[in-house]
Amino acid sequence: MILPIVAYGHPVLRVQCPDIDASFPDLQKLIADMWETMYRSNGVGIAAPQVNHAIRLFVVDTEQIVEGFDEEDKREYPNEKGIKRVFINAHKIEESGIPWAYNEGCLSIPKVREDIKRGEVVRLRYMDENFQEHEESFDGITARVILHEYDHIEGKLFIDHLPPLKRRLLKKKLDDITSGKVRMDYKMLYPKK
Structure with missing residues (x-):
């Protein structure tokens, strides 16, 4: 089922989400709905808070990014390997490497894109959809998408990484999103007025 995006x-979107356990109600259905919602809205990742569930859960598919690389992208990211993965109870162990800028957007902040600097590598401890624990490092575009989604379960948004002046310049656009003036071809859940 396609869910509305918050x-x-x-x-x-500002809640620091708690861990969950395998008894969380209808978890496998929620995961399936998140995949469907993400693909329907042309996303590469989506976190549970974006579908109105304040829990430590997000899904990422960077395989679709790597498959869509043009020749320039292949030269710039020659070792990039995409993933399609569920992350439950993710906790960042370390973010490392030289911060690099990349133009990010967010399904919850439509029609706003900004260059955001993030580290090259992220190391996470997390559980998969079967509650098997993993500790793994990710780099490149995949690390960036993971860090973006990880921010969501920490109650942060990509715009929080912008300097204050840049945030002030976005105020009108952000107010328009909050008030429901920005419409997308996917269903949005707007804040109550």
């Missing part, structure tokens, strides 16, 4: 300004 729009900027909704309080669930």
Whole structure:
């Protein structure tokens, strides 16, 4: 089932989410719905808070990015290997490497894109959809997408990485999203007025 995506300004996007266990109600259905919602909205990742669930869960598919690389991308990211993965109870162990800028957007903040600097590598401890524990490092585009989704379960948004002046310049656009003036071809859940 395609779920509505929570729009900027909704309080669930600012919650530092708690861990869950295997008894979380209808977890496998929620994961399946998140995949369907993410693909329907042309995303490469989506976190549970974006579908109004304040839990430590996100899904990422960077295989689709790597498959879509043009020749320039292949030269710039020659070792990039995409993943398609579920992350439950993820906790960042380390973010390392030289911070690099990449133009990011967010399904919850439609029509806003900005260059955001993040580390080259992220090391996480997490569980998969079968609650098997993993500790793994990711780099490149995959690390970037993971860090973006990880921010969501920490109650942060990509715009929080911008300097204050840049954030002030975005205020009108952000207010328009919060008030429901920005419409997308996917269903949005706007904050209550």
